[in-house]
Amino acid sequence: AQSVTQLGSHVSVSEGALVLLRCNYSSSVPPYLFWYVQYPNQGLQLLLKYTTGATLVKGINGFEAEFKKSETSFHLTKPSAHMSDAAEYFCAVSEGSQLSFGAGTTVTVRA
Amino acid sequence: GAGVSQSPSNKVTEKGKDVELRCDPISGHTALYWYRQSLGQGLEFLIYFQGNSAPDKSGLPSDRFSAERTGGSVSTLTIQRTQQEDSAVYLCASSTFTDTQYFGPGTRLTVL
Numbered sequence: 001a002q003s004v005t006q007l008g009s010h011v012s013v014s015e016g017a018l019v020l021l022r023c024n025y026s027s028s029v030p031p032y033l034f035w036y037v038q039y040p041n042q043g044l045q046l047l048l049k050y051t052t053g054a055t056l057v058k059g060i061n062g063f064e065a066e067f068k069k070s071e072t073s074f075h076l077t078k079p080s081a082h083m084s085d086a087a088e089y090f091c092a093v094s095e096g097s098q099l100s101f102g103a104g105t106t107v108t109v110r111a
Numbered sequence: 112g113a114g115v116s117q118s119p120s121n122k123v124t125e126k127g128k129d130v131e132l133r134c135d136p137i138s139g140h141t142a143l144y145w146y147r148q149s150l151g152q153g154l155e156f157l158i159y160f161q162g163n164s165a166p167d168k169s170g171l172p173s174d175r176f177s178a179e180r181t182g183g184s185v186s187t188l189t190i191q192r193t194q195q196e197d198s199a200v201y202l203c204a205s206s207t208f209t210d211t212q213y214f215g216p217g218t219r220l221t222v223l
Contacts, residue, residue: 044202046212049211090154099146099154101153104154
C-alpha cells in the first residue's frame with residue numbers, strides 16, 4: 001500500500017520568494033506521482049505529474065518538481081511566488097486506479 | 112471541451128434523508144472516480160468505474176453509500192439515511208485508462 005506525507009500543513013512566503021512544498025511517499029512499486037492545486041471552493045487542478053523518464057518535471061504556473069527515488073521524495077518548487085499562488089496543494093501517488101493523497105499544504109503569500 | 116461537471120454544487124439535507132449526487136465526466140473518458148474531502152479525513156477514495164468492468168468499491172465507508180454509472184458515462188453517488196459525519200465535499204474525477212485524473216468542482220454536502 002502506498003502513502004503520502006506532506007511536511008507542513010501551512011507555508012507562508014513573501015511575494016517573489018521561493019516556494020518549497022515537501023512530499024515524501026512510500027510505494028511498493030515504481031510510483032506515478034502528482035501535484036494538484038485547489039483554490040477556494042473549487043476542485044483539484046493538476047499542476048504536474050511524474051510517470052517515467054526525466055526526473056525533473058515542469059508544470060503549469062511556473063511550478064516544477066523533482067522525483068528522487070533514493071529519498072522517496074517529490075518536492076514541489078516555484079522560484080518566485082505570486083499572490084495568485086495562494087491555495088492548497090496536494091501531493092498524490094498512484095499505483096493503479098486510485099490516488100492516495102497527502103493531507104495538503106496551504107500556501108499563503110505575503111505582499 | 113467541457114470538463115468534469117457535478118451537480119448540485121451545494122446540498123443541505125436533514126439527518127436521515129437520502130441524497131443523490133451527480134457527475135458528468137469528460138466525454139470519451141472511460142474511467143470515473145469518486146472521492147470525499149472532509150476536514151478530519153482529508154481526501155479519501157470512494158469508488159472507481161472503468162468501462163464495463165465491475166467497479167472497485169473498496170473505499171465506500173458503509174453500505175449506506177452506493178454508486179452507479181449508466182451507459183458508461185454519467186454517474187450517481189447515493190447516500191442513504193445521511194448522518195452528520197457524511198458532511199463533506201464529494202469530488203468526481205475522470206480519466207482515460209490509467210491516465211491523469213481530471214476533477215470536477217465538487218458537491219458540498221451539509222447534513223443538519
